Amino acid sequence: MIFPMLQIAALVLVTLYFVKWRLGVRRRNSHTWESLLLRLRPDWSARELSDQFLWKEGLNATPEDTWTKMEGPHGLWVMYQNARVMLEMADYAARNGESVDRVLLETLRSDAMQIRVCVLMALAQYGFSQASEGVRVNAFRAASMYTGMAARMMQLLQENAAVLVPDFVAAM
Numbered sequence: 001m002i003f004p005m006l007q008i009a010a011l012v013l014v015t016l017y018f019v020k021w022r023l024g025v026r027r028r029n030s031h032t033w034e035s036l037l038l039r040l041r042p043d044w045s046a047r048e049l050s051d052q053f054l055w056k057e058g059l060n061a062t063p064e065d066t067w068t069k070m071e072g073p074h075g076l077w078v079m080y081q082n083a084r085v086m087l088e089m090a091d092y093a094a095r096n097g098e099s100v101d102r103v104l105l106e107t108l109r110s111d112a113m114q115i116r117v118c119v120l121m122a123l124a125q126y127g128f129s130q131a132s133e134g135v136r137v138n139a140f141r142a143a144s145m146y147t148g149m150a151a152r153m154m155q156l157l158q159e160n161a162a163v164l165v166p167d168f169v170a171a172m
Helices: 002-029 033-039 063-069 073-096 102-129 133-160 162-171
Strands: none
Touching: 002 073, 033 073, 033 162, 063 133, 073 102, 073 133, 102 133, 133 162
16 A cells, blocks of 8 residues: 555656756746846956956966955855856857857856856855865865856857847956
């Protein structure tokens, strides 16, 4: 009696998961460049970390300066969320562009995942040891990858949606 009920419960859970997944795919496919740009969080910017943010990779700050300028965990969380949005922008470009550089898209996807993992590691370390050296190093690494990803996203926009470049610059 219990085994058939477990099977039915498992089937219901799997069905609910697939329905939720399908709705998420539909929602994601309905996004536009403009709606994605609006989802970027402008409440923290990596501009203070690099002289040529959005144009060139690399930071001009030490790990300690980076931690201070990014306002600690607040900046990490903004990077985490913006990396997801930029990942969705890369996916949008892949779905809707014929002449999109596939290597650039794969690099953006890889960057987004690495940033998110690095940020989660830094936040977990911060939860256990506040602003230790390891936290600052992981934050520096995430910020470095973030500025590189933003520069590559700028390149993608310049090639495929140049009219949106000013809005992207303003949002970042």
